[in-house]
Amino acid sequence: MWSRWRDREEGAARADAVRAASALAVHLQRGGALQPVRVNGLALVTGEVAFADLACSAARFYGTEINHPPSAGYFEDHPTFGRQWVSNGRLDARRRRAAEDAALPRWRDHTPARTVLTSVGVRLLPVGSGDWLPFDHALLTGVTEEQSAIVLSYGVCAPLLLTGTAAPWLGVAIDHLRRHLA
Numbered sequence: 063m064w065s066r067w068r069d070r071e072e073g074a075a076r077a078d079a080v081r082a083a084s085a086l087a088v089h090l091q092r093g094g095a096l097q098p099v100r101v102n103g104l105a106l107v108t109g110e111v112a113f114a115d116l117a118c119s120a121a122r123f124y125g126t127e128i129n130h131p132p133s134a135g136y137f138e139d140h141p142t143f144g145r146q147w148v149s150n151g152r153l154d155a156r157r158r159r160a161a162e163d164a165a166l167p168r169w170r171d172h173t174p175a176r177t178v179l180t181s182v183g184v185r186l187l188p189v190g191s192g193d194w195l196p197f198d199h200a201l202l203t204g205v206t207e208e209q210s211a212i213v214l215s216y217g218v219c220a221p222l223l224l225t226g227t228a229a230p231w232l233g234v235a236i237d238h239l240r241r242h243l244a
Contacts, residue, residue: 079210080227083230090238101178104185104194113180113235116228119187123213124220125167132158169223177224179235184214184222199240207233 072117078182
């Protein structure tokens with residue numbers, strides 16, 4: 063019962079987000095513009111204008127170095143040979159595969175973040191961090207929109223995934239800024 067109610071609410075929120083994104087797209091296609099908003103806690107550079115201050119979840123797509131675990135086994139006290147190490151090859155192989163799988167490129171560092179869209183780029187303030195992370199439009203190579211997420215690809219860093227109800231609207235706004243402010 064609870065999950066059906068939650069799914070219904072998520073579906074309604076997703077539908078509202080898609081409607082808001084569609085309305086923004088129509089507004090921009092008819093010659094409208096993004097409206098500046100006031101942002102507290104973020105120092106903007108001269109000429110930079112903020113257009114949105116939203117809450118999203120953010121993640122980055124990258125791989126890591128393989129961190130192989132130490133060899134597994136146990137010491138055995140043998141009456142003839144004395145104390146000796148007995149390795150566990152199967153466990154070692156399974157742990158090596160797990161370490162290699164964990165290092166493969168995937169979405170990492172999932173965190174809620176305050177997301178500010180400006181004329182210069184996207185600014186993220188992850189929860190628990192005091193530093194804003196800048197993602198400039200000038201370095202943006204692609205915007206991919208998914209159901210309730212957008213993927214921003216950059217030429218100099220790992221792709222950025224933004225999810226949440228604001229993501230469809232952000233995708234339309236970022237694509238518009240990318241085309242018209244370049």
